[in-house]
Amino acid sequence: MMATILDGKALSQKLQDSLKKEVARLKGEAGGVPHLVNVMIGKEPSACAYANSQKRVAEYIGISYDLETLPANITQKDLVAFVKKLDADASVHGVMLHKPVPAHIDYRAVGNQIDPSKDMEGVNVANIGKMILGDTKIIPCTPAAVMEHIHSTGVLLRGKEAVIVGHSEIVGKPLSMLLLAEYATVTVCHIATSEAGKLTEHIGWADVLIVAVGKPALVKGDWIKEGAVVIDVGINRVGDRIVGDVEFESAKRRASFITPVPGGVGPVTVVMLMRNGIEAFKLQKRIGF
Numbered sequence: 541m542m543a544t545i546l547d548g549k550a551l552s553q554k555l556q557d558s559l560k561k562e563v564a565r566l567k568g569e570a571g572g573v574p575h576l577v578n579v580m581i582g583k584e585p586s587a588c589a590y591a592n593s594q595k596r597v598a599e600y601i602g603i604s605y606d607l608e609t610l611p612a613n614i615t616q617k618d619l620v621a622f623v624k625k626l627d628a629d630a631s632v633h634g635v636m637l638h639k640p641v642p643a644h645i646d647y648r649a650v651g652n653q654i655d656p657s658k659d660m661e662g663v664n665v666a667n668i669g670k671m672i673l674g675d676t677k678i679i680p681c682t683p684a685a686v687m688e689h690i691h692s693t694g695v696l697l698r699g700k701e702a703v704i705v706g707h708s709e710i711v712g713k714p715l716s717m718l719l720l721a722e723y724a725t726v727t728v729c730h731i732a733t734s735e736a737g738k739l740t741e742h743i744g745w746a747d748v749l750i751v752a753v754g755k756p757a758l759v760k761g762d763w764i765k766e767g768a769v770v771i772d773v774g775i776n777r778v779g780d781r782i783v784g785d786v787e788f789e790s791a792k793r794r795a796s797f798i799t800p801v802p803g804g805v806g807p808v809t810v811v812m813l814m815r816n817g818i819e820a821f822k823l824q825k826r827i828g829f
């Protein structure tokens with residue numbers, strides 16, 4: 541079997557086109573467009589590259605997007621005050637805190653200060669709680685991008701074995717809830733699964749496998765069940781190349797669908813951020829509720 545490669549750029553374009561139409565419709569209905577603010581601390585080159593791609597996508601969709609760069613030595617107190625100012629500003633509909641933040645900043649504490657209705661990354665505990673209950677459309681961006689890729693295959697999750705490798709707060713944990721909401725049977729593996737020597741066995745069960753670890757070629761192609769859908773979230777720099785967590789060449793001969801790295805999950809993640817911004821705007825304007 542030779543897998544169909546899931547083209548993240550094409551999926552991203554399709555989703556951008558549909559959001560562009562939605563923004564045009566909202567403009568008529570609400571008399572304005574979402575205004576999103578990305579708060580960045582310091583100027584790290586890879587963070588700047590991601591912010592540039594956010595700006596490009598926002599402009600294409602027709603959303604207003606501002607980048608606020610704060611000094612690298614800003615205190616937690618001043619940062620919270622800055623976020624609170626954005627919360628109180630009715631012209632701002634979405635707020636995000638760009639990662640990584642410097643070590644002296646408590647990311648989670650600041651994320652919890654973002655008004656839940658403006659929290660475009662879905663990091664506020666109120667939104668995480670609502671997501672578990674299936675009560676919000678503001679979903680963490682990377683898990684949302686994974687779900688879009690799975691949906692694009694046409695494979696139904698109901699009753700399927702979905703195995704996630706990686707249980708981080710930004711990817712694995714929220715993703716497990718989204719898969720469960722579609723009635724997949726969900727297994728979440730992590731470092732202790734490997735330590736117990738059980739990773740290969742769990743992966744072998746997967747009809748749908750999602751890997752989000754950050755270790756190049758951790759998952760070998762021959763561990764994968766014939767016909768599985770494989771979504772590789774990992775981003776690893778090896779020399780001058782970027783590779784995922786799955787051994788792509790061998791996995792592609794077993795899977796039915798597989799995402800490449802780069803060009804798989806990444807390009808869709810940024811669109812999910814914009815979709816959250818649009819949902820935040822609708823929430824504040826009471827459109828569709």
Ligand code: NAD
Pocket residue numbers: 682705706707708709710711712729730731732733734739752753754755758773774775776805806809
């Ligand atoms: P993390 O470091 O927070 O978590 C890593 C997870 O992998 C943990 O659950 C850990 O227990 C598990 N793990 C570590 N070693 C393991 C092993 N040998 N076997 C099994 N599990 C193991 O990572 P994260 O922030 O979730 O990111 C994971 C990867 O996804 C990174 O490569 C990151 O760059 C990438 N990422 C990509 C996107 C995107 O949009 N494409 C977004 C976020 C993260």
